[in-house]
Structure formats: C-alpha cells, structure tokens
Amino acid sequence: MNNHDRPLSPHLSIYRWPITMVSSILHRATGIAMAAGFIVLVGWLFDAASGPDVYAKFLGVMDSTLGCVLLVGWSYAFFYHLSNGIRHLVWDTGRGLEIGQATASAWFVIVASIVLTAAFWWVAS
Numbered sequence: 001m002n003n004h005d006r007p008l009s010p011h012l013s014i015y016r017w018p019i020t021m022v023s024s025i026l027h028r029a030t031g032i033a034m035a036a037g038f039i040v041l042v043g044w045l046f047d048a049a050s051g052p053d054v055y056a057k058f059l060g061v062m063d064s065t066l067g068c069v070l071l072v073g074w075s076y077a078f079f080y081h082l083s084n085g086i087r088h089l090v091w092d093t094g095r096g097l098e099i100g101q102a103t104a105s106a107w108f109v110i111v112a113s114i115v116l117t118a119a120f121w122w123v124a125s
Contacts, residue, residue: 023106029085030077037074075120080113 047058061067087105090096096105 018103019106019110020102023084023109026080026110030081030084033074033077034081037070037077040070040074072117072121076113077116079116079120080109082110083109085114 044058044062045053062071087096087109090105096102
C-alpha cells in the first residue's frame with residue numbers, strides 16, 4: 001500500500017490555533033496548576049500549624065523570586081479558571097455559542113483574568 005500520494009495533515013508548527021482552542025487548553029492547564037497550588041496551600045497550613053520557625057522557612061521560600069512568580073501564576077490560574085468557568089455557565093444557558101461570540105468571549109476571559117490578577121496584586125501590595 002503506497003501512501004505517498006495522500007495529502008498530509010497540517011503540522012502544529014504551521015497550523016494557526018484558534019483562540020477558542022487556546023482558551024480550552026488554558027482552562028485545563030490552569031485547573032492542573034491550581035491543583036499543584038492546593039498542595040502548596042496545604043503545606044502553608046501545615047507549616048503555620050507547626051510553629052514560627054517552620055513557618056518562617058516557608059515564608060522565606062515564598063518570598064523569593066521563584067515563590068513570587070509561582071504565587072502570581074497561581075493567582076492568574078485562579079482568575080482565568082474562574083472567568084472561563086463563568087463563560088461556560090453562560091454557554092450552559094445556550095447563549096454565546098456562535099463562532100464570533102465564542103471568539104469574543106475567549107478574548108474577554110484572557111483580558112479579564114490579566115486585569116483581575118493585576119488588580120489583586122496591586123491591592124495586596
């Protein structure tokens with residue numbers, strides 16, 4: 001059987017991802033990131049209950065550059081997942097399912113999650 005005459009499907013490097021596909025992937029990725037963040041949250045609670053010396057070590061790690069990047073990333077994951085979850089709730093009512101509306105809402109979720117993350121850290125600092 002000779003398959004040389006068959007057309008090849010587009011490769012990921014040349015295929016342009018629609019924003020709705022990116023939104024779906026980000027929704028799953030932020031859910032996984034939040035699961036990892038919950039493990040850190042449990043560690044924080046455990047260290048807080050273990051005494052001031054252990055808690056000070058935890059704070060030392062989370063006050064580092066890597067810790068701050070992780071905290072900002074987890075807050076973005078939370079706000080993205082929350083915003084996209086609201087988008088899905090709207091879809092459950094049968095609204096916003098047309099291609100143009102889905103594309104616009106995907107962009108809105110991305111922008112809203114960035115704005116919410118920035119506002120959260122602005123208020124927190």
